[in-house]
Amino acid sequence: MELKLILEAILFSAQKPLSLKEIRDVFAGAPEHAEGDERARRLKRVKEEEVRAALEELAREHEQAGRSFRLACVAGSWQFVTEPQYAPWLKALVGHKARPPRLSQPALETLAIIAYRQPVTRAEVEQVRGVAVDGVMQTLLERGLIEQAGRAEAAGRPMTYATTAGFLEYFGLPSLEELPAADELRRAPAPQPEGLATVDPGLATAPPEQLAAPAEGKEPEGEPSPGPG
């Protein structure tokens, strides 16, 4: 398909990742350079959906062809990138990429909780980790990986947090849908009896109302109690 090849040419020359909107702008601006080329005029108002579908197909083709580079979508923007196994040569060619130091374990865990459960309050995060997360949250905010997303509908209207586009770029993810094992981790924890705190007093501070998990009002599953009869 012609559209695919044009997209390939555009992305081949692009100096930075391009969003669908930016790509459409390119198509909109092409006819004035076309000098009578019909194709440019025809494609001037190409739809976003068509572009996306063509890009996805193009990406699949490159991957199947087993080339040393592929078409990647990161945070919604598209770009050709090399495969990781060629890193030694690329590093020798361009020097190491400017990357901030790697994240610590506590930072990654906190980030994982926020990523899967967003929007989420600090207290909810602490409830899963079992420790205070102030320092780590500060680091994640400073690194631009999370941001304040709003306020929860609960007593005290606590701040909620969500991940940023920077988060997707940092991990090379096209979107939040592509988080590994998303279904399982997004799911609220095992059903809790209604209105009960799952947190021990003295650990993190969430009163039950702050927990985002929908109250399913069932008995907790556990060892069957040999009832007194």
Added chain:
Amino acid sequence: MGEYKVKFEVFEGPLDLLLYLIKKEEVDIYQVNLTRLAGQFIEHIETLRLLDLEVAGEFLVMAATLMYIKSRELLPVDQQARAEEDDDGLDPRWELIRQLVEYKKFKDAAAQLQALEARQENVFPRAPGRAEFAAAPPPRCEASIFDLVSAVSAVLQRFGRRGEADDIFEDKWTVSEKLEHLLRAMAEQPRMKFSELFAGAASRSEVVATFLALLELIRLKRVAAFQDEPFGEIVICRVEQPGALLA
């Protein structure tokens, strides 16, 4: 030893410690023997306190929870059945297991994110920016505070039962002295096994002083502790610092 209070920030919490102990036992979370786990947890806290390290409140709360769970299991069976659910209708054993299972899931997710992070370092776009940082050092497994405490606990056992008398008389090593001693040792030998650090120790207090000095050096990033195999030998390495004076 009171003059030098080592502040070692333990970012890991009680759930981390529990998962660490469970992993060490190589049992499935659902199969874990909570009574035994409670014992190990308390033991670990005791070692931390012996080393005069600050134990965060959350650990003490967890210790209390574990003791509570353990005590319920000591009840005669018929009483146990009635007490199966405590006042707010929750089975504390189930609560704890549930919390551990959920936390473990996120730990695994974090590991996957870490893999993605590493992968991104090797992926190059068409027009990469100028390199501003020096090459990242090859990643190695850093020993956690729990690993270090477990290791020193093993060393301390060489000195037999806790003799209060020893601690009073053998106070000739201060943490500051051990700090300098360690730095000098690392200047000559940049890589040492954890056990080698304590080879010449003659008393419990000397071991403790050495350990606290080690923790301080790690905190100051003068040395780093690595453990290539889980629960294996720990290696202490000097950290190269441009322009820094050693010892």
